[in-house]
Amino acid sequence: MADLGPILSDLAGETEELDDVVAALPEADWATPTPAEGWTIAHQIAHLAWTDDQSLVAARTPGEFPALVEKALATGADFVDAGAAAGARKPPADLLDGWRRGRAALAEALAAVPRGQKIPWFGPPMSAASMATARLMETWAHAQDVYDALGVEHPVTDRIRHIARFGVRTRDFAFATNSLEPPAEEFRVELTAPDGEPWSWGPEDAEQRVTGDALGFCLVVTQRRHPDDTNLVATGPDARRWLTIAQAFAGPPGNGRKAGQFA
Numbered sequence: 001m002a003d004l005g006p007i008l009s010d011l012a013g014e015t016e017e018l019d020d021v022v023a024a025l026p027e028a029d030w031a032t033p034t035p036a037e038g039w040t041i042a043h044q045i046a047h048l049a050w051t052d053d054q055s056l057v058a059a060r061t062p063g064e065f066p067a068l069v070e071k072a073l074a075t076g077a078d079f080v081d082a083g084a085a086a087g088a089r090k091p092p093a094d095l096l097d098g099w100r101r102g103r104a105a106l107a108e109a110l111a112a113v114p115r116g117q118k119i120p121w122f123g124p125p126m127s128a129a130s131m132a133t134a135r136l137m138e139t140w141a142h143a144q145d146v147y148d149a150l151g152v153e154h155p156v157t158d159r160i161r162h163i164a165r166f167g168v169r170t171r172d173f174a175f176a177t178n179s180l181e182p183p184a185e186e187f188r189v190e191l192t193a194p195d196g197e198p199w200s201w202g203p204e205d206a207e208q209r210v211t212g213d214a215l216g217f218c219l220v221v222t223q224r225r226h227p228d229d230t231n232l233v234a235t236g237p238d239a240r241r242w243l244t245i246a247q248a249f250a251g252p253p254g255n256g257r258k259a260g261q262f263a
Helices: 004-023 027-031 041-060 061-073 077-086 093-113 128-150 160-169 173-178 215-222 237-245
Strands: 188-192 196-200 207-215 233-235
Touching: 004 041, 004 093, 004 128, 004 188, 004 196, 027 041, 027 093, 027 188, 041 061, 041 077, 041 128, 077 093, 093 128, 128 160, 160 173, 160 188, 160 196, 160 215, 173 237, 188 215, 207 215, 233 237
Parallel strands: 188 207
Antiparallel strands: 188 196, 207 233
């Protein structure tokens, strides 16, 4: 089981980095469109704040979470978009303040979850470490949308190891959410970390393999880049299929990004 402390520390680093960027924006710039269709920078931050709020309920008062899910689903299949839209209507200063308070409360709540206890979620229940990793993954992915919208470079750190590992672990989910039978055999994933060190998962002798930069892999599994716009190499038909549907986030199949969109 992953150690929660370092994950929470890295999650704080990711959120603070994004906070520094959006906090410096003029109010009008919060309405800048991002690569996610229909979503502005305000929508991106509102979504992170909304998801932190849902996570907080799940971690702090898990008995209340089923009613929250029922209420969300009652709004329709686009309840995630609805949550982002509601938050985006707030003044940027209020939205930013709410996001800061919510993520601080969530970190405290996750740290208090007994080791081994599962937290309910919209998908399968998760450990506190897995939920923290999921929040880090989403923060990093939505931050990428903000950086792309502003035309600035997203700093790359070894914190993306959590995202890469999460992407590997969600392989079967990606197949299942696309109504495909997950492959029976494990894949070998060999990535080059930002500092040049090798990261790997799966059997060394696996026939199905994915190799390349860790950054490209993280961008693909969060659907922020098309596989063709990275240096990832997939060996084997199942591995090649995986890269076209890889999805580390919960929910129905995402639309991803078009090839050449960021060329």
